[in-house]
Amino acid sequence: METITVVVPCYNEEDVLKSFYNEMIKVASEIENVDFEILFIDDGSKDKTLSIIKNYSMIDSRVKYISFSRNFGKEAAIYAGLKAAIGDYVVIIDADLQHPPRLIKDMYYGIAKEGYDSVAAYRKDRTGESKIRAFFSRAFFKLASKITKLEFREGEEDYRMMNRKFVDAVLSIKEKNRFTKGIFQWVGFNVKWIEHENINRVAGNSKWSIFKLFTYSLDGIIGFSTxxxxxxxxxxxxxxxxxxxxxxxxxxxxxxxxxxxxxxxxxxxxxxxxxxxxxxxxxxxxxxxxxxxxxxxERPLYIIKDQKILVNKDIEINEEFKV
The missing domain is CATH 1.10.287 (Helix Hairpins)
Structure with a gap:
């Protein structure tokens, strides 16, 4: 059967993992004749995130994980997840449920049945966010589209499903200073967009301050335009x-x-x-x-401290790297 790998970057997400896992199990049961691999990328969490993930991996063989030696950032976590994913289709999704897992079914249909290479999600509004945050977000997407000449969509997220061809194209870009939204646009292919309402976190606090978002946006513009x-x-x-x-x-x-x-x-x-x-x-x-x-x-993008992954559909690896 075909396999969907769900890549989940995590940093101090102990409060939301139970709700997220339950939602993912529900979605996996609704898509017939498809195997699921849930690959958590622990980005150096300082709470109980990793121990919770390990507990899930012991009771559910579909749950895998990679744990970094420290916090390397979401871009590194996304790259590590894409690199380790074995699925025919790969989804990137946040653990805080602001990316509704129910959309995975529509994403899969868009690629497997409609022939798209990727299906990406975007928020159709900024309801519930501060006006300052919403203003800067809109301004960034408009400015980035004009400066980089890439077609950014207002409200677009990292949340998307990709086929293997699309994933391989993203991985072929070896630069260390990564801006995934820009890379997704740069590689091209046929992309379908689906919208959803803005959803607040089910628990915990956002790890993205306005300053972090500003520096991240600046990295994106500099990385794709002169x-x-x-x-x-x-x-x-x-x-x-x-x-x-x-x-x-x-x-x-x-x-x-x-x-x-x-x-x-x-x-x-x-x-x-x-x-x-x-x-x-x-x-x-x-x-x-x-x-x-x-x-x-040429420093590595991340360092792995502990992992439990599949290198293919038959051989499981569970080993620890001392750093």
Whole structure:
């Protein structure tokens, strides 16, 4: 039979795992003639997340897990899950039930019956979220689409099902600084979109602060576009023009009015203008240089401390790596 691997990145999710597991078992029972593999990726949790997952793996052979030596981030967890997944179809889903598991059935139908390579979910509204968070989210998707020339959909999530061809294409991209939403768009293929209502977490708190979301968005734009570098060049040119025009204006004004303009005031204004723009430009360049620096180090994206996975449908591996 065909197999669906459900990849579940987890970080301190002890409060939601029971509800999530029960929902997944219900969904698995509703899809006939398909095997399920539930692959939890413990991203260095500090609570009882890993022990709960291990307990499920002992009572349910479909439950597998990979545990990192520390918190490496969701992008690393997604990559590890895709790499270890054995399924003919692979789903990425959050454990907090903000991604409704019931959609997996529709996703499977879209790929297996309708011929799509991937079926992705998006939230049709931001009901229940703060206005500031919703505003920045909408702004990011619009800005990212224009700058990167990739077709981001407002409200899109990491929640999607992919066939093996799509998964292999994503894994073929070896960069360390990963922005999965951008990679999904970049590889192309035929994608079907399905919408759902915004759902609040069943328990616990979100691990994504506004600052983390901002830096994550910045990584995504920098990783898929050189437009910020072009903007920095234009800003430098504009600064030169402003400085030239300002200098000519002050000379003409001084001659025509026969007045003395404070040289200290002029120096302060020009210095502040130039310094501010330079810092901004250096910041953009620094982001790109930083990404290159991290890539050439060739550090692993994650380190596995413990795991129980399948390398194929017949051989099970359960081993611990000391780090």
């Amino acid at each position: 437009v910020p570098l072009i903007i920095s060049s234009f800003l430098g040119l504009i600064l030169c023009l402003i400085s030239t025009i300002l200098g000519i204006y002050l000379i003409i004004k001084g001659i025509s009015t026969n007045s003395v303009i404070s040289s200290s005031l002029i120096s302060i204004l020009v210095t502040l203008l130039i310094s501010g723009v330079q810092l901004f430009l250096f910041g953009i360049l620094g982001q790109y240089l930083g990404k290159v620096y991290l890539e050439i180090k």
